[in-house]
Amino acid sequence: MGEGLRGSIETTGLTMIYRSGKVEVPAIREINLTVGPGEFVAIMGPSGCGKSTLLHLLGGLVRPTRGQVLIDGIDIAKLSDAERTAVRREKVGYIFQRFNLLPNISARANIELAKRIHGNGHANLYKDDHILALLGIKEKIGFRPTELSGGEQQRVAIARAVINQPSILLADEPTGNLDSHNSRLVLTLLQDLNQRLGQTIVMITHDSEAASMANHVIEMRDGRILARTHHFVYEPEFEGLF
Amino acid sequence: MTHSLVAANILSRPTRTLISILAVGTGVILMLIIGGITTGTLNDYLNRTMSVGADFILQPSGSTVFYAFSSAALPIKLADKLRETPGVGAVAPVLAKFSSADFGLVFGIDLATYDQFPGRLEILEGRNSLQGNEVIVDDLYAMSHKVSPGMTVEILGRKFTISAICRRGSVVRVFVPLPTLQQMNGTEDKVTIMFIKAAPGADVESVFRELHRAYPGLALVRTTDPSVLLADTRMPGLKEFRLTVVTVSMLISFMVILLAMYTTIFERTREIGILKSMGASKAFIVGLILRESVIISLLGIAFGVGASLIIRKLITTAFPTLQVDMTFVEVLRGSLLGLLGGTLGALYPAYKAARMDPVQALSYE
Ligand SMILES: Nc1ncnc2c1ncn2[C@@H]1O[C@H](COP(=O)(O)OP(=O)(O)OP(=O)(O)O)[C@@H](O)[C@H]1O
Ligand SMILES: [Mg+2]
Numbered sequence: 001m002g003e004g005l006r007g008s009i010e011t012t013g014l015t016m017i018y019r020s021g022k023v024e025v026p027a028i029r030e031i032n033l034t035v036g037p038g039e040f041v042a043i044m045g046p047s048g049c050g051k052s053t054l055l056h057l058l059g060g061l062v063r064p065t066r067g068q069v070l071i072d073g074i075d076i077a078k079l080s081d082a083e084r085t086a087v088r089r090e091k092v093g094y095i096f097q098r099f100n101l102l103p104n105i106s107a108r109a110n111i112e113l114a115k116r117i118h119g120n121g122h123a124n125l126y127k128d129d130h131i132l133a134l135l136g137i138k139e140k141i142g143f144r145p146t147e148l149s150g151g152e153q154q155r156v157a158i159a160r161a162v163i164n165q166p167s168i169l170l171a172d173e174p175t176g177n178l179d180s181h182n183s184r185l186v187l188t189l190l191q192d193l194n195q196r197l198g199q200t201i202v203m204i205t206h207d208s209e210a211a212s213m214a215n216h217v218i219e220m221r222d223g224r225i226l227a228r229t230h231h232f233v234y235e236p237e238f239e240g241l242f
Numbered sequence: 243m244t245h246s247l248v249a250a251n252i253l254s255r256p257t258r259t260l261i262s263i264l265a266v267g268t269g270v271i272l273m274l275i276i277g278g279i280t281t282g283t284l285n286d287y288l289n290r291t292m293s294v295g296a297d298f299i300l301q302p303s304g305s306t307v308f309y310a311f312s313s314a315a316l317p318i319k320l321a322d323k324l325r326e327t328p329g330v331g332a333v334a335p336v337l338a339k340f341s342s343a344d345f346g347l348v349f350g351i352d353l354a355t356y357d358q359f360p361g362r363l364e365i366l367e368g369r370n371s372l373q374g375n376e377v378i379v380d381d382l383y384a385m386s387h388k389v390s391p392g393m394t395v396e397i398l399g400r401k402f403t404i405s406a407i408c409r410r411g412s413v414v415r416v417f418v419p420l421p422t423l424q425q426m427n428g429t430e431d432k433v434t435i436m437f438i439k440a441a442p443g444a445d446v447e448s449v450f451r452e453l454h455r456a457y458p459g460l461a462l463v464r465t466t467d468p469s470v471l472l473a474d475t476r477m478p479g480l481k482e483f484r485l486t487v488v489t490v491s492m493l494i495s496f497m498v499i500l501l502a503m504y505t506t507i508f509e510r511t512r513e514i515g516i517l518k519s520m521g522a523s524k525a526f527i528v529g530l531i532l533r534e535s536v537i538i539s540l541l542g543i544a545f546g547v548g549a550s551l552i553i554r555k556l557i558t559t560a561f562p563t564l565q566v567d568m569t570f571v572e573v574l575r576g577s578l579l580g581l582l583g584g585t586l587g588a589l590y591p592a593y594k595a596a597r598m599d600p601v602q603a604l605s606y607e
Contacts, residue, residue, distance in 0.1 A: 062601055089521025
């Protein structure tokens with residue numbers, strides 16, 4: 001699976017039309033988007049403009065109505081369900097606004113489940129420790145999601161998303177349910193992961209401060225990309241946090 | 243670990259899990275206890291019939307294996323004609339009557355002819371006599387009814403005096419004089435069956451052929467070995483009955499697991515969406531659901547087998563004369579069928595879970 005290219009995303013003519021009865025809802029219209037390996041991209045736009053749909057398409061959770069989605073050179077739009085799932089398992093980590101941890105098992109079990117699904121349940125213990133330390137959740141690892149604060153839950157969710165070292169992280173409003181302190185913490189973590197591990201990150205956000213952490217900001221309206229702006233990422237105030 | 247996910251899921255709804263376990267267990271109990279009583283009664287019948295030591299039983303054709311349900315249809319005079327048949331050594335006419343109070347058969351016999359058989363009554367206590375209002379019971383009957391020779395017992399609504407106690411293992415536990423039972427039954431010159439023994443030195447097979455030829459309208463059953471007896475005897479509906487019990491038991495497991503898992507997957511729609519977003523394959527999700535149902539089924543089976551053993555103990559304590567056969571093979575078969583029912587019940591919900599649309603599942607409240 002294209003070991004050379006790591007974490008590149010490219011869509012051409014990407015279109016997603018939802019049908020409910022006779023009504024057609026075009027959620028994504030002819031989007032051409034390129035995100036290079038190791039880039040950190042923020043997506044902004046009003047509610048209903050198709051941000052989440054785009055993220056679902058990039059991770060292969062849904063198949064587009066038309067167009068291509070190349071993940072490290074593989075067009076996942078052409079793949080079967082099982083093949084798309086395999087690409088997602090191999091290359092993509094999802095982070096959600098609602099954290100989406102499995103509620104009945106501990107933080108540790110949530111993270112281990114990701115490893116299990118990936119098929120490396122017994123590998124990389126050293127790296128895991130490093131990631132848990134990086135995310136500052138080592139002490140809370142035995143807790144259930146309900147016993148954790150929102151910020152802690154999201155950090156566990158990030159750990160779960162990155163534990164298998166996917167080349168791409170897709171985050172749908174990861175700070176949407178967090179206070180400003182925890183938002184900053186999570187954003188800094190994402191930035192750190194992006195810089196240290198070189199993971200490509202596509203993050204939806206409504207918060208321009210959050211967006212300012214990214215290399216690029218993509219503006220969406222009505223299923224289209226309006227503009228792509230470049231940011232200089234240098235945030236000295238967060239240095240020395242780790 | 244997925245083990246902990248399966249365990250957590252099982253524990254997340256303790257009541258539902260418990261009810262599922264009880265239901266699967268109930269299916270297993272049904273299978274083992276009803277099956278055990280059926281086989282036990284049949285084996286008991288075979289052993290007892292064999293114990294008479296006859297070579298053949300002659301019955302009216304169309305009789306079932308259980309004499310209890312056959313009517314007294316053979317004329318007693320037939321006994322003398324049978325004795326004249328070449329090769330026939332001994333003939334014992336018997337009137338069998340089912341006593342619901344004792345849950346067992348009462349045999350009306352003529353002691354003199356009955357004693358010509360190898361399985362004649364072995365008297366432990368009292369006088370070897372059977373006339374008028376006399377009755378001979380076996381030691382198990384005497385023990386459970388706390389009676390001894392000289393005492394009066396009520397049998398089939400009539401008072402009898404115990405003349406003797408015989409050793410258990412005879413064809414039935416209660417013997418009364420043939421004429422007395424015939425009179426009570428209102429069938430003065432009729433009997434239910436004839437036990438027949440070939441004369442010493444006579445070829446059993448040729449006697450069988452001869453009798454068969456002479457009485458084509460009657461059912462002649464060989465009692466030389468249990469499998470032949472079992473094969474020769476008519477047991478109407480036994481197979482169907484067993485199949486029905488097994489089917490009903492499996493259906494219970496099947497339906498309960500189906501319902502439990504079906505509600506489970508809807509309750510966990512979001513979690514299934516999460517697993518899919520994490521890259522879980524369909525096989526992985528099917529595996530989760532199947533493992534959960536297998537664990538519930540196994541717990542149900544363990545409960546069912548344990549409860550069956552206790553129930554068997556209770557039954558045989560309350561009714562010492564009733565036999566409940568539960569061999570290892572039968573327990574294993576019951577367990578496997580319970581597991582099969584449960585697993586089949588989980589297949590559809592598992593398939594449904596694996597097919598869920600991940601995005602819709604993720605937005606499920
Ligand atoms: N399963 C669906 N069926 C029909 N229409 C859908 C479905 N999912 C999304 N849509 C429609 O597609 C459009 C884009 O939805 P999407 O969720 O991508 O927006 P969004 O930009 O993420 O909005 P928000 O900021 O509120 O999360 C909306 O008009 C929405 O109603
Ligand atoms: Mg959205």
